[in-house]
Amino acid sequence: MNDKAPLLQLSGVVKEYPASPQPLRVLRGIDFTLNAGECAAIWGPSGCGKSTLLNVMGTLDAPEAGTARIRGTDTSDMDTAELARVRNQELGFVFQLHHLLPQCTAIENVVIPAMVHEKRDTAQERALALLERVGLGERAHHRPGALSGGERQRVAVARALINEPAVLLADEPTGALNEEAATELADLLAEVQRERAMAIVIVTHARELAERFAPIYALHGGRLERQD
Ligand code: ADP
Ligand code: MG
Numbered sequence: 659m660n661d662k663a664p665l666l667q668l669s670g671v672v673k674e675y676p677a678s679p680q681p682l683r684v685l686r687g688i689d690f691t692l693n694a695g696e697c698a699a700i701w702g703p704s705g706c707g708k709s710t711l712l713n714v715m716g717t718l719d720a721p722e723a724g725t726a727r728i729r730g731t732d733t734s735d736m737d738t739a740e741l742a743r744v745r746n747q748e749l750g751f752v753f754q755l756h757h758l759l760p761q762c763t764a765i766e767n768v769v770i771p772a773m774v775h776e777k778r779d780t781a782q783e784r785a786l787a788l789l790e791r792v793g794l795g796e797r798a799h800h801r802p803g804a805l806s807g808g809e810r811q812r813v814a815v816a817r818a819l820i821n822e823p824a825v826l827l828a829d830e831p832t833g834a835l836n837e838e839a840a841t842e843l844a845d846l847l848a849e850v851q852r853e854r855a856m857a858i859v860i861v862t863h864a865r866e867l868a869e870r871f872a873p874i875y876a877l878h879g880g881r882l883e884r885q886d
Contacts, residue, residue: 663730665824665857666692666715670724673710684710686880687724692857694824699868700861702877708861709829711877715859716749716827717741746774750818752847754830756810758802758817764789765798768816781820788816792846808839815846825857826850832867844870 673685684707692698700708713719714726717733726733728744736744758767765785772781789798792812794805802810811831818826828847832840844867851858851871860871868874875882 661729663727664691665694665696665729666690666859667727667730668715668721668724669727671711671714671721671726672723673707673714673719673721684880685714685721688714688880688882690715690875690882692825692859694857695855696857697851697871697873698857698859699871699874700859700877700882701863701865701868701874703863706877707880708863708877712827712829712859712861716751717745746771747821748824750821750823750826752811752814752818752826752828752831754833756802756814758810758813760802763799763801764794764805764813764816767802767813768820771817772820785816785820788819789813791850792816806839807835808842811835811839811843812846815843815850819850819854822854823856825859828858828860830862831860832864833862840864840867847871 668688668690671685671688672683674681674683688711700711702708710719714721720734728748733741765782768785768788769778769781772784786795786798789795792815794809794812797805797809805813831847832843835843847858848870858871860867862868874885876885
């Protein structure tokens with residue numbers, strides 16, 4: 659890991675899915691750089707490859723060609739243990755659907771990513787503080803089924819922050835919310851990004867959301883075009 663290198667850097671990234679008669683080439687040469695503390699919004703219509711791109715940035719998927727680097731290290735040179743460490747400690751993920759464990763309470767869901775390297779009691783304290791930060795201190799012992807859509811996404815944000823990631827990767831984080839809850843969640847994401855001087859990449863088809871996390875990169879024809 660190189661402290662001088664960009665936090666995330668994609669060079670010439672090509673990503674295909676198997677299909678017949680020929681593979682579906684979704685990403686066709688993506689170049690993208692994100693430094694510590696920066697925002698970026700990846701914007702484009704449904705099906706243009708936004709989730710595919712975020713998954714490559716987040717090491718959840720590997721490109722067919724080109725490189726994805728995190729702090730200067732090519733992710734294809736990382737072994738499984740190193741990839742797991744990077745995902746757990748450098749990256750925070752928020753998806754369109756919260757992916758909380760339904761049988762666990764809010765605080766248990768938030769604590770889980772910290773349990774890999776931290777004792778339960780200190781992690782619990784930090785989890786509660788984060789739930790308070792996202793406005794859910796009173797709901798810490800509720801299960802996801804007892805929370806609204808907006809509240810579940812707030813728990814997902816707290817879970818993504820528990821290991822103090824260098825970058826938050828958010829895939830249509832407001833996509834399943836009503837307008838009011840969507841605005842509240844966007845406000846929260848913008849606030850925590852500033853408070854923590856954390857980088858954030860938001861992937862969305864919603865122009866208003868993208869504008870809050872400018873610069874906006876339009877994903878079109880498998881390539882990114884920065885819009886200033
Ligand atoms: P977006 O997030 O912008 O809606 P995706 O990255 O999910 O777009 O998908 C881009 C394209 O790749 C779409 O045409 C989609 O159908 C296709 N696709 C996504 N995931 C897979 C997969 N696992 N296998 C095959 N095709 C896929
Ligand atoms: Mg998507």
